[in-house]
Amino acid sequence: MTRDARDEKLRSRIGGIAQFYDRTGRMPSFSEIGELAGLRSKNAVSKLVLKLERLRVLGRDGKGRLIPGSIAFPVRMLGTVKAGFPSPAEEELADTLSLDELLIRNRDATFMLRVSGDSMTGAGILPGDMVLVDKGQTPRSGDIVVAEVDGEWTMKYLRRRGNSVTLLPANPRYKPIRPRNELRIGGVVTAVVRKYR
Amino acid sequence: MTRDARDEKLRSRIGGIAQFYDRTGRMPSFSEIGELAGLRSKNAVSKLVLKLERLRVLGRDGKGRLIPGSIAFPVRMLGTVKAGFPSPAEEELADTLSLDELLIRNRDATFMLRVSGDSMTGAGILPGDMVLVDKGQTPRSGDIVVAEVDGEWTMKYLRRRGNSVTLLPANPRYKPIRPRNELRIGGVVTAVVRKYR
DNA sequence: CTTGACAGTGAACAATCGTTCACCTTATAC
DNA sequence: GTATAAGGTGAACGATTGTTCACTGTCAAG
Structure with a gap:
């Protein structure tokens, strides 16, 4: 599998988890992440979660339970209008934020x-x-x-x-x-x- | 205990759960709700959750797992500026919404x-x-x-x-x-x- | 060709989960 | 005064959770 294809796979998995969180308002369990990602083994899910933790997509709270990372912040923040739309590679680096958190x-x-x-x-x-x-x-x-x-x-x-x-x-x-x-x-x-x- | 005091207690419990969800981004477990509400028995929590479900403060998804209800929508929506600020009784009836959901x-x-x-x-x-x-x-x-x-x-x-x-x-x-x-x-x-x- | 590193399967495990039962106390309603 | 509902304790229970271990392919770098 090429690097690009692997990246794309990871991205779609993140998207799936984000969708789940958007839809339900709660974090999926490990088995549910498995279903979303097409993984039968909870070990595979465990490794995936570890990777997503490093990417700050997910996190853990004090009790070690899964909490949302960047997936809880729905909007990607870019620069100014003058800067226009950066390339996809840069887009990933952009900060994300939640309007609720920003304004309230x-x-x-x-x-x-x-x-x-x-x-x-x-x-x-x-x-x-x-x-x-x-x-x-x-x-x-x-x-x-x-x-x-x-x-x-x-x-x-x-x-x-x-x-x-x-x-x-x-x-x-x-x-x-x-x-x-x-x-x-x-x-x-x-x-x-x-x-x- | 008077009716007002009981209402106030329920309100502060809802507030506690909402704060938890705000802070962590995940729903508290039954034991955690117990801690938040000062309840030692999980049965008491169970009854409390049932009540909050009826009030649409919480909900359940297809798998019977706890999902946020109105606590996920942080802003209370009132009328127009001309209408000004309604009395507290009316405030409770106001709709709540999330800016993220409203705008994105x-x-x-x-x-x-x-x-x-x-x-x-x-x-x-x-x-x-x-x-x-x-x-x-x-x-x-x-x-x-x-x-x-x-x-x-x-x-x-x-x-x-x-x-x-x-x-x-x-x-x-x-x-x-x-x-x-x-x-x-x-x-x-x-x-x-x-x-x- | 070999050797890791990566991605995944499958199963065992203790811990925690939410449900449910019996029972107790205290107001409110009749 | 006596029902009756509401709010709570405590414990038992099977189900599900997330962790961990041993193992299998597969690709890419040396």
């Missing part, structure tokens, strides 16, 4: 809201976009926050000057808001997500 | 690129943003694509009129590109992701 720090305090209205268009937040809001973080000046002003909820830049607070839209057609009464801040916008199709 | 259709063909340059600012894609690019989808007119024009990679709107192809920036300071030679399209932009802090 505190899962219990994080919510997703759909944006309505165009008051933040200037900041690249369009109506229909989704924003992740963290209730736990303390809002700093310059943050985009979700706040309740005089009974209505909006999303605006927060500006603090001394002890005065202003809510600044990112659209010149709207005016800054200087809340008269209390200002309830629901959370800090930590990320924006837009889906095209 | 074809994981093998999807890459993430960092945006450099401001030629798509008008479409709400700012320099520094990250875009998900699907190499597998066939580009349609109106899509945002990553393409190589005359040796350089850019991101632009794709416009097809008959059999002429134009690349349209979303910034008036740049001009439309009508590729003279061949046009290599790397992929279709399926999502935009921006992280604030």
Whole structure:
């Protein structure tokens, strides 16, 4: 068997395991890996797993049980748009990551809201976009926050000057808001997500 | 024990299991759930798991093995910004989802690129943003694509009129590109992701 | 031609798995 | 007050787990 064919075989096996994990959300057992890879012997699976551990595709936790490695991170990260698409050989070296891990720090305090209205268009937040809001973080000046002003909820830049607070839209057609009464801040916008199709 | 206290206990147990799954990427075994929940008897765990199955927090696959339910989807989805933050009671009813699942259709063909340059600012894609690019989808007119024009990679709107192809920036300071030679399209932009802090 | 290294089969093994049984305690409902 | 359900302990059990050992082909390098 040629080197390329062996590489391809290994790759398809990794793909099979990744698919299994994607589909079920749990790691396959050794026998199941055997079925996926077409191996009858658990020893063969053992050797395969060892190899995948070295490649960081899989890992082990403190108790020696199989945990996902790079297969848990679905997106391959490349460089910049200008760099374009590297060759397949380079692609393998690229880092992989999970969007959940990238964007969510505190899962219990994080919510997703759909944006309505165009008051933040200037900041690249369009109506229909989704924003992740963290209730736990303390809002700093310059943050985009979700706040309740005089009974209505909006999303605006927060500006603090001394002890005065202003809510600044990112659209010149709207005016800054200087809340008269209390200002309830629901959370800090930590990320924006837009889906095209 | 009051009803509220029992609810709170169950909630913290769900949280414990979710944390375990977050941390390790695998489902805990029954004994491990016991440790997490402070239960010495596996029978107690069995009953707890049954309850969590009914709540769709956990599930079973075809082989009867534990798979994650809603705990695999880290973000709670709420309504619109205008709706603001619902009361805690309503929060529980909200859907949960995973950003990976939401944004990635074809994981093998999807890459993430960092945006450099401001030629798509008008479409709400700012320099520094990250875009998900699907190499597998066939580009349609109106899509945002990553393409190589005359040796350089850019991101632009794709416009097809008959059999002429134009690349349209979303910034008036740049001009439309009508590729003279061949046009290599790397992929279709399926999502935009921006992280604030 | 020989010699390793690699990829795989098959079987034995203790450890751990999840299921199930009998039983106990404590609230809540009637 | 007395059922009754809910929440829990503890132990027994067969099934399945992952490790390990001895062994067999097969290819490529020396």
